[in-house]
Amino acid sequence: MGSSQHAVAKADEALLAELGYKQEFKRAFTPLEVFGIAFSIIGLLPSIASVLYYAMPNGGPAAMVWGWAVASLFILCVGMSIAELGSAAPTSGGLYFWTHSLSSPRCRNFLAWIVGYANTIGSIASVASIDWGCAVQVMAAVSIGSGQTFTATSGQTFGVYVAIVLSHGVVCCFGTAVLARLQTVYVVLNVALCLAVIIGLPAATPKEYMNTASYALGNFTNLNGWPDGYAFILSFLAPLWTISAYDSSVHISEESSNAATAVPWAIVSAIGIAGILGWAINVSLAFCMGSDLTYLLDSPIAQPMAQIFFNSFGQNGTLALWSIVVLVQYMMGSSMMLAASRQSFAFARDGALPFSSYLYRMNGFTKTPVNTVWFVAGFSVILGMLSFAGAQAINAIFALSATALYIAYAIPITVRFVFKNDFKPGPFNLGVFSLPIAIISVSFMAFVDIVFFFPTTPQTSVADMNYTVVVLGGILFLSVMWYYFPVYGGVHWFTGPVSNVGKVSEEAASSIRGSVEKNLHANVGEATVEA
Numbered sequence: 001m002g003s004s005q006h007a008v009a010k011a012d013e014a015l016l017a018e019l020g021y022k023q024e025f026k027r028a029f030t031p032l033e034v035f036g037i038a039f040s041i042i043g044l045l046p047s048i049a050s051v052l053y054y055a056m057p058n059g060g061p062a063a064m065v066w067g068w069a070v071a072s073l074f075i076l077c078v079g080m081s082i083a084e085l086g087s088a089a090p091t092s093g094g095l096y097f098w099t100h101s102l103s104s105p106r107c108r109n110f111l112a113w114i115v116g117y118a119n120t121i122g123s124i125a126s127v128a129s130i131d132w133g134c135a136v137q138v139m140a141a142v143s144i145g146s147g148q149t150f151t152a153t154s155g156q157t158f159g160v161y162v163a164i165v166l167s168h169g170v171v172c173c174f175g176t177a178v179l180a181r182l183q184t185v186y187v188v189l190n191v192a193l194c195l196a197v198i199i200g201l202p203a204a205t206p207k208e209y210m211n212t213a214s215y216a217l218g219n220f221t222n223l224n225g226w227p228d229g230y231a232f233i234l235s236f237l238a239p240l241w242t243i244s245a246y247d248s249s250v251h252i253s254e255e256s257s258n259a260a261t262a263v264p265w266a267i268v269s270a271i272g273i274a275g276i277l278g279w280a281i282n283v284s285l286a287f288c289m290g291s292d293l294t295y296l297l298d299s300p301i302a303q304p305m306a307q308i309f310f311n312s313f314g315q316n317g318t319l320a321l322w323s324i325v326v327l328v329q330y331m332m333g334s335s336m337m338l339a340a341s342r343q344s345f346a347f348a349r350d351g352a353l354p355f356s357s358y359l360y361r362m363n364g365f366t367k368t369p370v371n372t373v374w375f376v377a378g379f380s381v382i383l384g385m386l387s388f389a390g391a392q393a394i395n396a397i398f399a400l401s402a403t404a405l406y407i408a409y410a411i412p413i414t415v416r417f418v419f420k421n422d423f424k425p426g427p428f429n430l431g432v433f434s435l436p437i438a439i440i441s442v443s444f445m446a447f448v449d450i451v452f453f454f455p456t457t458p459q460t461s462v463a464d465m466n467y468t469v470v471v472l473g474g475i476l477f478l479s480v481m482w483y484y485f486p487v488y489g490g491v492h493w494f495t496g497p498v499s500n501v502g503k504v505s506e507e508a509a510s511s512i513r514g515s516v517e518k519n520l521h522a523n524v525g526e527a528t529v530e531a
């Protein structure tokens, strides 16, 4: 380790101590790897594949191309507002820590509580929706392989989903170093996949599926029956869900070097690159998908993007490309679970989650918060059970991840400006544009949250009802109840982020005990072999 690197590590540790926390994680992530986390969670092409199903019927090509462009600009504003906060105070509690330190003392505990819960639900819903998307893609691969004779039942898809979630649990327990090194592989595969679609797809598509520019860029096809304007806004779910969870870089602040600069730039550049590449992918798809959208949506493969590939690349080409899509989506799920488990760890550190004292434990052997990893995995499996409530119910976890995270993003951005506080900008700041950008971000998020509380089709039955409002509203309601609960409620003891500088933590002690024991066992093992 060079001396400059050593100085960066010291500065990181000093900034964290100023915020009230001691260094518990290893700073295993370089700036490029922090970007890798944000970018791989966006997981561009596989994500677009997962949500093409929502963009396509709500406006067709025009929604894919122009809905994406409009929404990405707003998302970039949100990302810049978050990046400013992340640069000023890079701590793994992130949104929730900022809310507490920037609010008025009268409501800081309550607001931090709500943000912590919204962030936890949003992160877990992101894990669930990514892994659900992955399960659907695996089933699409089987359908392609069977020559479109196989269509998965929801029981089969759920089984694959559970297997994926559990395997991610195992991956996230291995330790930060292995996951950090894998980020570079994720980024390279991601970009390669995007280029394959942007360049390879137009080259391979037969004439009968090629669309004219006026169709690809101008046709508005509305299949779900909403008024056109409203449908167009619903199509935003595709970019919103794809370019999301960028606060994940914040949650690994305490594991990254030069965090005050690396974290905000990771957020902004991941959103910028994803916005541009994603737009190019949508344009390529709009030109190469043919004009029979109903067929793409209802085909046996049950994944419009896979069907587009199938029409253009044939069975074997699609299988090859699609297996990379599945792999990248799988990697995206493991990054998201990593971030979600760190977020829950930080929230449990301050005692706010049920069973916090059990969840806030660092495993001495892996040096990772194994208990919060399994908490996230278990909760994801429960969310996945929505798939049995009806065809549309699973959509709720996609909308849930965007809407819950927007509640968690909007509150700290707002409190920074409405309360008197001593906000000190970090190295990344927008100067005079801070306030206007924040106003745009918060208005956009409020608007989007209201829109997604409505059902996805106008004819609401039990199967088609929007479970977003049920799940999110239900969990937030319970968290408020718990906050105000007589005697035991958070209002009586919750004081927001708890400083732990200077305490000799139980974790540190038990990790020392653990490593001593491990050495003992190792020595005993050698002794036995020698004997």
Ligand SMILES: *[C@@H]1O[C@H](CO)[C@@H](O)[C@H](O)[C@H]1NC(C)=O
Pocket (backbone or CB within 6 Å): 218, 219, 220, 221, 291
């Ligand atoms: C869009 O394309 C479809 C299919 O070709 C066509 O039926 C429809 O009239 C077009 N709509 C507009 C607004 O051009």
